[in-house]
Amino acid sequence: MKVLITGSNGQLGSEIKALASEYTNFEFVYSDLPELDICKKNLLTQFVIENNIKGIVNCAAYTAVDKAEKDGVLAELVNAKAVENLVAVAENQHLKLIHISTDYVFDGTSHIPYSEKMPVSPLGVYGKTKRAGELQVIYSASNSILIRTSWLYSIYGNNFVKTMLRLGAERESLGVICDQVGTPTYARDLAQACLEILSKSERLDTQGKVYHFSNEGAASWYDFAKSIMIMGEVDCQVNPIESKDYPTPAARPHYSVLNKSKIKADFGIQIPYWGDSLCDCIDILKTEKFEE
Template structure:
């Protein structure tokens, strides 16, 4: 089966690229701008047809949460309209589709991990546009599912782990928010899960359509930063601060822990603990640095 990876140059797409050789029953076509613009439905349909695509993992997204507040048109185009295009092409050409969404569809007022049945209530433009994208998939007749994730990081691209390691070497101490709680997710683990779902299943289980995936466990951004400094051997003091002390244009959910019981049950997925995956990522970063 030939799989199209959209947004291939991002964190998740790059991790899929690295893992692709381990899935010999799948062929891959990696695409990103300017080669393929998924906001252009005609271009997307032609591309999928020309390359004989049978499945798509949509890793493309507008993820600049704060910038989205003033650039809502672009956020909507990438996070919603483009997903509608993917769904339309998937329906027309009988393709499998895995679309990646976010914990930002929730307002963060819960006190127990969010299951897929929990009512959504996005706080900002980013979450609202991602929800619109979800709806295209959830209302589709195509063989497609949505996987929500949270706090994604990787050895590729720009992310919290890399930022903390850089700032930790530049400064003696940092203030990091402690009153926002969720779960850090290693993009490599999510990539592995997406590929296992496609390679092991003749047919996607679309009876539920919607799944949650993050690493196991719970942490605040402060906990996450402390672990990064510890595992990265960076001598920097991390101080806990409140959200009100670090104002941003977009509001963040204070609680965004995801319940993963459904994806584990339906697909037999084993999910690593967040600290174990973080250790693996930081070791990978050290190896990459040594190779440069």
């Protein structure tokens, strides 16, 4: 089975590449800009047909949360219009589709982990465009799955873990937000979950189904940063600050922990604790040099 990985140069796509050799039942085809622009439906359709694609994992997204407030047109194009194209191709060519979304579709007013049935209410342009993309999947007739995740990091690309390690080595102290709580998620764990679901989804009716996946547990950005410094053996003082003392163009949910009961029940997926996965990631970063 040939599977197209869109946005393959990003964190999640790169982690899927790293795990690909473990899934010999799939032949992976990797794409990113400029080779394939999924915002152009005709080009996407042609690519899928010519390469005999039978499944797609969409890792492509516009994720610059603050920049999206002024760059809404591009965010809408990548996060919604491109997803509309992928859904249409999946329907017409009878493909499997896994699309990745975000905890930022929630407004953060809950005090219990968000289940898939709880109402969404995104606060900023990024969350609103991701929600628009979600609706394309939810109301499609394709064999498609939507997976929401949160606070993604990896050994690849730009992310909070690598930024903290770099800044921690440069500065004596850092202030980090303590009143926004979610779950750090190792992109490798999400990649493995996507590949496991792809392997098992033939046995399930997955049309437009929504699932949540993050690592287990919860933390504030401050907790996350403290753990990064400790595990990375970086001598930098991390100080807690409130959101009001660090204003950003886009509002963030104050609480966005995800309930993972559904994905564990349907697919039998084992999910690691966030601290254990962070330790694994930092161990790799200590021994191998990855460029930001």
